[in-house]
Amino acid sequence: MAKGLKKMQSSLKLVDCVIEVHDARCRNPLFQELLGLKPHLLVLNKMDLADLTEQQPYMIEHMKVTESSEKPAPVSLVLKRLPSDLRSLRKIVQCLEKKGLKNVIFTNCVKDENVKKIIPKVMELIRCSYRYHRAENPEYCIMVVGVPNVGKSSLINSLRRQHLKTGKAARVGGEPGITRAVTTRIQVCERPLMFLLDTPGVLAPRIESVETGLKLALCGTVLDHLVGEETMADYLLYTLNRHGLFRYVQHYALANACDQIEWVLKNVAIKLGKTRKVKVLTGTGDVNVIQPDYAMAARDFLRTFRSGLLGQVMLDRDIIPAC
Numbered sequence: 523m524a525k526g527l528k529k530m531q532s533s534l535k536l537v538d539c540v541i542e543v544h545d546a547r548c549r550n551p552l553f554q555e556l557l558g559l560k561p562h563l564l565v566l567n568k569m570d571l572a573d574l575t576e577q578q579p580y581m582i583e584h585m586k587v588t589e590s591s592e593k594p595a596p597v598s599l600v601l602k603r604l605p606s607d608l609r610s611l612r613k614i615v616q617c618l619e620k621k622g623l624k625n626v627i628f629t630n631c632v633k634d635e636n637v638k639k640i641i642p643k644v645m646e647l648i649r650c651s652y653r654y655h656r657a658e659n660p661e662y663c664i665m666v667v668g669v670p671n672v673g674k675s676s677l678i679n680s681l682r683r684q685h686l687k688t689g690k691a692a693r694v695g696g697e698p699g700i701t702r703a704v705t706t707r708i709q710v711c712e713r714p715l716m717f718l719l720d721t722p723g724v725l726a727p728r729i730e731s732v733e734t735g736l737k738l739a740l741c742g743t744v745l746d747h748l749v750g751e752e753t754m755a756d757y758l759l760y761t762l763n764r765h766g767l768f769r770y771v772q773h774y775a776l777a778n779a780c781d782q783i784e785w786v787l788k789n790v791a792i793k794l795g796k797t798r799k800v801k802v803l804t805g806t807g808d809v810n811v812i813q814p815d816y817a818m819a820a821r822d823f824l825r826t827f828r829s830g831l832l833g834q835v836m837l838d839r840d841i842i843p844a845c
């Protein structure tokens with residue numbers, strides 16, 4: 523990570539503008555300060571996966587605790603979302619403006635939504651800034667930075683689709699760490715002639731809390747096994763319940779919502795038919811016992827969430843109203 527950041531800093535002299543990509547569901551510490559005074563555009567990508575509806579309190583209509591002797595007591599929370607058509611995009615933008623981030627664009631790079639707004643905005647920012655020794659250069663060079671897996675390469679490909687009507691140039695993948703080097707320049711536009719530098723995803727040197735780390739992990743910025751799939755599944759379940767997002771109950775045909783991860787993973791594993799043989803040492807010798815495969819269930823739970831099948835979520839919900 524430190525090597526990647528150093529390379530990025532040394533390439534800065536070739537760059538007219540920095541595009542910083544974040545996951546719209548969860549913001550991470552800004553790279554802006556590490557990358558100097560270049561014009562800066564913040565792209566909040568994966569807007570299709572983010573819950574951008576106005577953040578409303580939930581009404582607890584009914585709360586029931588189911589007691590059972592052989593399984594942990596699942597807590598059935600029936601939370602009702604207060605209706606609202608208001609979008610919170612404006613609120614997020616205002617919140618970022620207060621932090622000095624005036625140039626923000628929400629995108630969906632899979633469907634090329636809002637991607638067309640980027641180059642005009644970048645040109646506006648460059649025109650308002652001093653290009654130093656690059657003033658005579660007719661080419662523009664932009665650097666794309668962000669933590670792993672936020673969609674930097676997808677953004678480059680999307681820009682090329684929009685402006686050059688051409689296919690892939692940067693490798694895209696569902697796992698962090700696909701882009702490994704500060705690559706050669708990739709053309710993204712003919713008029714103005716513009717090139718981008720894709721960079722490897724670099725995690726900020728300081729992550730302020732364990733919770734921020736878990737949110738970033740849910741967004742796929744760290745390899746899952748480094749954090750632990752079951753720990754992440756536990757945090758995901760806590761988040762979904764807290765936000766009143768109960769689609770997982772229907773998706774996995776569970777009897778009810780529950781805040782106990784063991785119970786949920788056990789039922790997910792049973793539903794998916796994922797079991798494993800475990801050797802148990804008894805007084806009369808080894809016995810093979812079939813157990814639900816909790817790890818496989820946790821993996822499926824995370825994958826399903828990331829594909830958007832459990833609904834849109836705003837992991838930074840608590841931070842936004844505080845702005």
Ligand SMILES: Nc1nc2c(ncn2[C@@H]2O[C@H](COP(=O)(O)OP(=O)(O)OP(=O)(O)O)[C@@H](O)[C@H]2O)c(=O)[nH]1
Nearest residue numbers: 568630631671672673674675676695699700701723
């Ligand atoms: N739903 C959704 N998925 C996206 C979007 N943009 C990118 N993705 C997906 O996110 C995953 C990561 O995308 P990449 O473009 O490889 O991300 P990256 O930031 O270049 O990743 P590194 O090379 O690891 O730094 C891929 O599975 C993409 O298909 C988006 O706007 N919406």
